[in-house]
Amino acid sequence: MTTHKSGTGRSSRKQVTVTDIAQACGVSRATVSLVLRGSPLVHADTRARVEAELKRQRYVYNRAAANLRRQTSSSVALVINDLSNPFFAEFAAGVDEALGEEGFVTLLGSTGESPQRQLAVLGSLVEHGPAGIILSPAEHSDGAALQRLLGAHTPALVFNRALPGVDWDFLALDNEHGARLATEHLLSLGHRRIAFFGGHADSSSCQQRRQGYTDALRAAGIEPSPEWLVECSPTRVDAAARTGELFEHAREAGAAVCYNDTVALGLMLGLSARGIRPGADFALTGFDDITEAALSTPSLTTLAAQPRACGRQAAELLLQRVRDPGALPRRVIAPVKLVVRGSSGAAAM
Amino acid sequence: MTTHKSGTGRSSRKQVTVTDIAQACGVSRATVSLVLRGSPLVHADTRARVEAELKRQRYVYNRAAANLRRQTSSSVALVINDLSNPFFAEFAAGVDEALGEEGFVTLLGSTGESPQRQLAVLGSLVEHGPAGIILSPAEHSDGAALQRLLGAHTPALVFNRALPGVDWDFLALDNEHGARLATEHLLSLGHRRIAFFGGHADSSSCQQRRQGYTDALRAAGIEPSPEWLVECSPTRVDAAARTGELFEHAREAGAAVCYNDTVALGLMLGLSARGIRPGADFALTGFDDITEAALSTPSLTTLAAQPRACGRQAAELLLQRVRDPGALPRRVIAPVKLVVRGSSGAAAM
């Protein structure tokens, strides 16, 4: 609790406690507690009297106090880069939904892709004693530092991006298979000079997608040109700005597998700006199937992950881990599906 | 705590407590606590010894225990319909950001527009003792029931949709002004038969937007036809399905102010399906400026609210209320701005 301020909202009025209910009913606090927890030990009449009194006095259970006494937790922390990314918003919705069904509440945290903020946010969240943490790590995270921070206190599940140096559960999309599907699709349309556009080569998801892309090309007897590997940040603006790099070399690209949908949409802007019509003059694919993918012009051929389902699965995996801390770490790969739309409609030139 | 299950994640190992630190340093627990809270009372040497020991033993502060003892809270609950709506995801990001800066953590809850789920979710969240609640109410919420549920325990702020029967703070977009701007814009392009498309007439935001629309038309000497008021659910599918209702009457609409962007995008689909080109044959505007608005074909003229800024403001207003529970309830109106794009480009027919 070193650096950051702590909230200090005071509850406005005197809380009704088990003591109040016990006194009003002429029973002990223990009995009230047993009623609250649904124990079969209490006599039906006593139970009824207590329950009526709970209602009458508008008693509200203090779960924090119960958690303290029982050494349990009823929350799970969810740390992501940014809710304004629809993929992660859907993921968060799935996590929250599944956690809620199991009686857990979601503690939110966001890092904005900053490893420092990530440490601060996690440091603050652990103090609230979550049963576990679902973490979609910021780029360039320091796995060892995170492992040290959480220690053996809090089990964690890493989502989406591999984190070297930790032994936590891991859930990720099938990046390699997805990129292979996209590449094979472009190959089947007759394309030969296919670039891989976007992402950072040091991120695990980018590496995996490039791997699938490379494998598919080689399987078709094509040796991918280094010039076909263009890096850019996963933002529309940067993607548009780097469009030119696809055409600066002898083996000009005629199609591209993009790192993700955001990059693909940016590339479409960049192409249009050069008078190249995406989908007509240049075929491209995305990854993620964000809502915009179906709406853009042309609509975007992409790989549909199901972020909400992923969120649900992440929650379930984490809760299993919480219940069985001894189990071996698991790596789970979530399937992706190719969705063919207009952006890949360009005939090979 | 009647109906729902409660999470019971156990912390895996023995926690390090103030007692451990105190023993190791040969001081009392009180002294350790004073160090933790940064009190100037402790001698510099003692402080240094204690701090070193805290680090050495990887002590993590148990904020729940402290909150229990101090009768404070360090969390705020945020209840919205659905994170997968980008407008609310941005709003949530803003809330979380601002709360984090003040040392509060966000407890998430979602209702899926169901008033029953909303009661259940809120019931569960209050048990965690949030300092306050930010609530974007589900449609057809029962204000009195909500007020009863939260009682005087927990201050709340209502966002986006008026909730009759409660005396909480309220933050909403300037719906009336926004709809007036959109309508005036269409009028200035020469349109006379302008419909108001979408939303439910019993929701406050729809009423306010219709009001702005009506005012603008009347100010231009046009009496709005009842046939120009078409209701639909705020989904793309329903909007597309109801497109026909704009053309079933004598005074066929030639332009439309839509309840929001989702509805507008659905209307564009419905128009296209009938061979009417949105933006060319039929002018329309949206509301919210979701990301898709800039990307659709044609791009969508709309009203930009700043959901992230709204979220920040909601958090700040709520924390003020938490700190001063006695203050009078406030109503705050957040400004909106007209963004002109292609969808309103149709010349009047």
Add this chain to the structure above:
DNA sequence: CTGAAAGCGCTTACAG
């Protein structure tokens, strides 16, 4: 400047 004691709201053996 430091320590002993009480208490936040709950639960859980242990007696009866």
Add this chain to the structure above:
DNA sequence: CTGAAAGCGCTTACAG
């Protein structure tokens, strides 16, 4: 079936 007592991890008057 019910009650008295201890304790979860922390903080805060109150003495010294």
